[in-house]
Amino acid sequence: MPKLPAPSQMSDHASIPSIAGDGVGESASAHLWKRHLELKRVDNAKNDLVEELLHRYDSLNDVFKQECEDHEREREFNRRCQRKLKELGSLVHRYEGDLDLESYVLVLIDGDGLIFNDSLLLDGTPGGQRAAGLLEQFVYDYVRAEHPEISSAVKITARVYANVKGLSETCRRASITSKTSDLREFVIGFSQGKFLMDFVDVGAGKDRADQKVVEQLKLNLRNRHCRQILLGGSHDNGYTRILGEVVNYEQAVQKITLIEGVPFAREYGALPFRVHKFGDLFRPQKINLYDQGFPTPFPPGLGPFQNRMQSPISTSSIMTVNDNHNMSPSSVASPTAASTGWANVAAKAARLPAPINQTPPMRDTSGIPRNRKGQRIDPPTSNSGIDEVTRVKRMKMCNVHFLRNECPYGKACTHVHDYKPSKAELDTLRLVARSQPCIHGTGCNDAKCIYGHRCPHPKAGKSGGGAAGGKNCHFFDECKFPVEMHNMDLSVVQFQVVR
Known part of the structure; x- marks a missing residue:
């Protein structure tokens, strides 16, 4: 048999040697070499596949490890958040309590x-x-x-x-x-x-x-x-x-x-x-100083020129004293002046012409008593004790009803009407009413006026001293009565007759 070449001397692509003397077909050796080469190609493909799989495994393994690390971090973060959430819950609960x-x-x-x-x-x-x-x-x-x-x-x-x-x-x-x-x-x-x-x-x-x-x-x-x-x-x-x-x-x-x-x-x-609304803790209405049924008052000090306003008295004559001590009726400002304001009324009063007709003094003691300056002088009242005054005040009797026999509010009045006061209680009620200064001042010409036209309080000091021209009562500057209602001449020299 002829000697075959060594395998190392052959390449994958070398020709398959033929058997001498075979001129008919492929030799058995060539056939085997062909099959070997086919298997080698399969093995190479298999190796390539294994290597690819190994590379993919390494890559996926790296990704998996990264994901595991990320998951561990997330898990640890969640744990910290849960602990923080519990702490914050405790703080919120405490703050809510605070x-x-x-x-x-x-x-x-x-x-x-x-x-x-x-x-x-x-x-x-x-x-x-x-x-x-x-x-x-x-x-x-x-x-x-x-x-x-x-x-x-x-x-x-x-x-x-x-x-x-x-x-x-x-x-x-x-x-x-x-x-x-x-x-x-x-x-x-x-x-x-x-x-x-x-x-x-x-x-x-x-x-x-x-x-x-x-x-x-x-x-x-x-x-x-x-x-x-x-x-x-x-x-x-x-x-x-x-x-x-x-x-x-x-x-x-x-x-x-x-x-x-x-x-x-x-x-x-x-x-x-x-x-x-909190029950009756607060007053249900405003304080009204002018609830006697009179319109808005004029400032004090107009004296005999005081507007008659809407007084129920139809006609009045104010007796005044001039330098010669002659008595004369002074004209009264027009009722329409009420709409022009205090300053205008005072200006008009200052421009009033001097009286033409002189009349003799009228001594009707049923009229309104006045001193030489034309100031209204209140008659004295009974000296009720402070306890009695306080008691009568708390009774809330209607001053206008009991002292004037009238009341502009009628059944709507919030003060007592259905009480029968004694004479002493009426005197005390009159004293209480006079403790409030009249809104018309010393020039008031209402014969039924129940309010004060001069300070009723005791004078300051044993001698009744006080600054001349000032408030000389024991309340001094805090007295609710104006200055012109202090230091008044109480000598009655005339009476204003109201017809």
Whole structure:
């Protein structure tokens, strides 16, 4: 047999040697080489596939490892977040508790118009303390009924702003209190009654109380600790301006409640705020110093030229004294002057012509007594003790009904008509009425007038001393009677005859 070449001397593409002498077909060796080459190609393809799979495995393994690391980080992050969430939940719970402890309801009151009821004002310091306690209780009851979401531990704080001196004078002139110190004592009692309640004296000046209330409203409206604001200013339509600015904020509408005292001004009707009334804690009507049925008064000091206004007296003749002590009737200003204002009336009165006709003095003692200056002189009254005066005041008898036998309010009058006072009580009631200065001053020509035309209070000092031309009573400058009603000549030299 011929010798075959070594395998190392052959390439994959070498020709297959043939068997000598075979001229017919392919030799068995060539056939085997062909099959071997085919298997080798298959093995190479298989190896290539395995290598590709290994490369893919390595790549996927790297991706898997990265995903595992990311997952571990996410799991650790979630664990930290859960721990943080628990911590924050504890903080929120604690802060909610702190919010309940620090939350408060604010009551803002314009004390110049929303005024506590008369019985509380008259009682001075104890009345102020009771007013603070009642206000707190009324607010608590309101919050529990209308806002159950507010904690029962909420604090109630109140700010009342008013011109205390002016309000004191008004209350005394309206016979609500007997002296200005009554209201001051009430203010002190209110501030002392509750530590979170203050009655603030803003002094005299236009809109001082209003500005205080508005600024406090703005300051507390967005304060999260302030859960509710109760605004007392129904008498003043000026508050509708600030309320109109916040009406578009739903939170503000839900947070503000209007306190009803005196009837609301017409402008309040279009506002969506809640309204609440605290029983009879506040006066349901404004203080009216001119509720005797008379029109608006003229300033004191016009003397005999005082406008007759709408007095029921049809004709009057005012007797005056000239330098020669001759008595003469002075002309009275025209009733139409009431619409021209105080200054115009005073100017017209100053230009009145001198009287032409002189008449002899009239000594009809049933007329109105006047001194040499034409000032009305009130006859003396009985000296009732302070306890009796206070008792009669608290009876709330209608002065006009019992002392003038008339009352412009009729059945609508809020004072007592169906009581039968004794003579002593009538004398005391007359004294109470005269403790209020007449709105027509010393020139009053109403024969049935029940109010004071001169200061009835004792003079200061044993000798009745006092600064000449000033207020010489023991109230000094705080006296509600004007200066011209002090230091008066009490000698009656003439009588005004009213026909």
